[in-house]
Amino acid sequence: TRAGDRRLQGWVLDERKAYRQLPILPQHRKFSVICLKDLEDDRPKYFVMIGHSFVLVSAVYNYNRRSAALNDVFTRLFKMVSFNFYDDKYGFETELTTRSAKLVAETIHWLLGASFDQKKLQLSSLPVVLGVTFNLEDFLLEIKEERKAELVESIDAILTSGSLDPGTAGKLKGRLMFGASQLWGKVGLPFFRPISERQYSKDLSGDRMDLNEALKRSLICWRGLVVCGPPREISLRASKRSDIVIFTDGFTPDQRKAECGPDRVGAVMFDRRGLAPKQFTEAIPHSISEKWIPRKIQIVPIEMIAPILALETFRGFCVEWLGMETGYPTWKLGLLLKRALVGGVAPFASPDWDLGDPNNLATLVGVRLWVPDGEAMTTKFPSTLTLMELAEELSAKKCELQLQWIRRDLNQLADDLTNDSFADRPGQDREALEWRVIGRLLTHATHRYEVLEESP
DNA sequence: ACCAGAACTAGGGTGTCACA
DNA sequence: TGTGACACCCTAGTTCTGGT
The missing domain is CATH 3.30.70.270 (Reverse transcriptase/Diguanylate cyclase domain)
Structure with a gap:
């Protein structure tokens, strides 16, 4: 301002x-x-x-x-x-x-x-x-206490009665969506799924209106968010110049083109204050990629992991935004899994769970991914986990996540590195990377997915 | 490089909710 | 009554996959 x-x-x-x-x-x-x-x-x-x-x-x-x-x-x-x-x-x-x-x-x-x-x-x-x-x-958007109380009351009534009809589910979802717009980030996004499924369920026979495990947990999680979710910040919109810009790219062999070699990522960092750009390239270990849902071509998770590695490698800088080259249309994200579900994390349900702790929040964040023609909110498993890992890495570095798509030809350096083309580029000291959340989340989320898959 | 079938998308239409 | 956001259904058209 x-x-x-x-x-x-x-x-x-x-x-x-x-x-x-x-x-x-x-x-x-x-x-x-x-x-x-x-x-x-x-x-x-x-x-x-x-x-x-x-x-x-x-x-x-x-x-x-x-x-x-x-x-x-x-x-x-x-x-x-x-x-x-x-x-x-x-x-x-x-x-x-x-x-x-x-x-x-x-x-x-x-x-x-x-x-x-x-x-x-x-x-x-x-x-x-x-x-x-x-x-x-304090530059905060605050949800009104009355609205908070009304939402908690509605949720409690549903939990007590043990059943939820499609009409009430839709009404609750609408009010929660409006309330969520006054809360921090896209917290709670994944917990809309079971509520939404109930809203559009057509089979009303027998005990079909009863709460299932997924619904119960979603309601409890939402109750927790409404009660102690942090308010949304009002950010100053005046744009600042970025100190650094990072370009990343990923590679995975395509059997159709008879390509071979390990899955690989690369990144180049341009620092306004430095003369030469810095770069690295790294193979994705099999121990990580074997946990992904099996697919012929794993390019999306690989592309998404690249920024995480880049931030870890280039740590110590104040990052304002991060360009992620995926060259990958939105809809392909949907290929990762047919059913869009993401796990709630177990500790969330316990009453003493501290929502103010950024470590807890990062496990719940849903991320908006910007692509050239339109935008897509992905809560799909497991791509969301990679985004969580990224959000967590950024959060630990006091940064904010904003993913933007750029044209492939603007990303030539990262492209070359990823393809093992090192011409004119000196070596770069490497650092070991420790995954912050992805291992833990995979376990939780896979379990959650199984529970939801079983529930009617 | 090519082919056929499977898998998937865009976009229109319909309908729900919230808010005023 | 209007708006926006979201979800589902449908059809025509596009892209992927696995085989030759």
């Missing part, structure tokens, strides 16, 4: 009875009639509505047009940082200007005849917008 270290505040303005403020064109009033039964004489009575009613098709468009127009006055004329969502209008400023920004918002509404609730006006470093608290002192 260009405001430097100045404290931020927000203002919020809520319009009163939003749709009712939009008038019906007088000559159209004959089309705007509602009918109610009079309980006294049991006869229908008709009323002409002079304001837009809820559910009227044009009300949504008409109202949002007005809302957006008002916001345009704020942003264009007064250069304010403000937003609108239906009748919620809100903006952020430094301490110096919040008061005047709020005054502008109120005055413009008053001048143009848009009435608002004086009682609902906010001017605070903890503004509440759309039911979410923006904590501008």
Whole structure:
């Protein structure tokens, strides 16, 4: 932010009875009639509505047009940082200007005849917008306590009753998804799977509505997240220049092309402060790859492991982002396994499990993978484990994970290294790598997968 | 290098939920 | 009523696989 270290505040303005403020064109009033039964004489009575009613098709468009127009006055004329969502209008400023920004918002509404609730006006470093608290002192998005309590209550009710019907499952999933948007990272993503499966299950006979093992554990895990999951951070969006950039690549022999040799990864690091790039290449030991789901070509896990090794090898740097060359379309990730399931980790279910401990969180993180045409959320087993390992490695180095796809031809150096082509490149000292989580997770996740596979 | 069948995808349609 | 996110179903078309 260009405001430097100045404290931020927000203002919020809520319009009163939003749709009712939009008038019906007088000559159209004959089309705007509602009918109610009079309980006294049991006869229908008709009323002409002079304001837009809820559910009227044009009300949504008409109202949002007005809302957006008002916001345009704020942003264009007064250069304010403000937003609108239906009748919620809100903006952020430094301490110096919040008061005047709020005054502008109120005055413009008053001048143009848009009435608002004086009682609902906010001017605070903890503004509440759309039911979410923006904590501008600690830069956190906080889930409201009431919402927390409602979610816990719903989950407990399901656990007590021991059954969950598709309708309730869908309702719970929707509310959890909204709540999760205020929580740290993509925590909890894997636990939606069993809930989602119940939502769309069609067989309602016999004991099919009963909670199975996977559902019970998912609910318990979600309860834990709602109660003690850390809030989402509000990050400063001003982009900084990267200190270093790392390119990686992976290789695995393709029998169709009669290729041979071990699975291999390579990486090149460009350091803004250094003259020459640094590089390494390493074979993936069979003890690691034999644990993957058998496939003819294991290129995806190999490509994903490359960044982990790169970070371990080039440790001691402050990494801002990491380019991962996979050259691999999203859908191939799905080939790793037909059923998309990932394990909850056993200690998660115990009450004394500390969610604040990054070691625990890293085992739960779901990672969003960016690819050229669109994006894919993968919670598929076991590719997610590789991403967890990567997240864990980054977390241990106080880094944030952001995977980006780049064109293959921009990755020539890593490509060469991976293919054992060392021309013009001096040797690199190697360091032994210890896997942080992948071994442990494979055991847990494989077990979890078996449990889920067995459960109906 | 080629072929046939299997396996898989994109994208439209439908439907659920949440929020306003 | 609108929006977005997600899941499932379906069809036409593409890509992979295993064999020659």
